[in-house]
Amino acid sequence: MDTIQILFYALTVVALFSAIMVLVSKNPVHSVLWLIGVFFAISGHYILLNAQFLAIVNLIVYAGAIMVLFLFVIMLMNLNNQSEPQKHIWIKLAGAIAGGCFLMVLVSLVRQAVDLEHKSVLVGTGDIGLIRNLGKALFSDFVVPFEISSVLFLSAMVGAVVIGKKD
Numbered sequence: 001m002d003t004i005q006i007l008f009y010a011l012t013v014v015a016l017f018s019a020i021m022v023l024v025s026k027n028p029v030h031s032v033l034w035l036i037g038v039f040f041a042i043s044g045h046y047i048l049l050n051a052q053f054l055a056i057v058n059l060i061v062y063a064g065a066i067m068v069l070f071l072f073v074i075m076l077m078n079l080n081n082q083s084e085p086q087k088h089i090w091i092k093l094a095g096a097i098a099g100g101c102f103l104m105v106l107v108s109l110v111r112q113a114v115d116l117e118h119k120s121v122l123v124g125t126g127d128i129g130l131i132r133n134l135g136k137a138l139f140s141d142f143v144v145p146f147e148i149s150s151v152l153f154l155s156a157m158v159g160a161v162v163i164g165k166k167d
Contacts, residue, residue, distance in 0.1 A: 008048055019034075022034045028074045036063050
């Protein structure tokens, strides 16, 4: 096994362990922190696939901004076990049935993936996911839609400030 495969398997173990800990943790703040670990491991997978832009965007947007918002919401709601209502047995049964259906879909996808086992994937080679190529395409072929979207975001930001401003 070469180093890329070892790194892939290590990142996969970290991602799976963190995802299980998200589900198992009793404290919601700990669950959010484990979810940040999942996002870091997935960003590592993106880097292995030579998609640096996706890795950085995943870290900045999800692990940074979205998880901070989750933490604020959890802390503002002041979740604890005493205030949590008990769920009815039918809701638990519906959750178990939905989880079983999801497990069946995953098993069927793994069985279908055996056919794809012989196809090779170029890991860490090529220049498809590089930021340089994205920037070149964005500022040459798609410069007008890019500028229109920037004006749209600017007007939305001004609108949000005007709506949120107190008289």
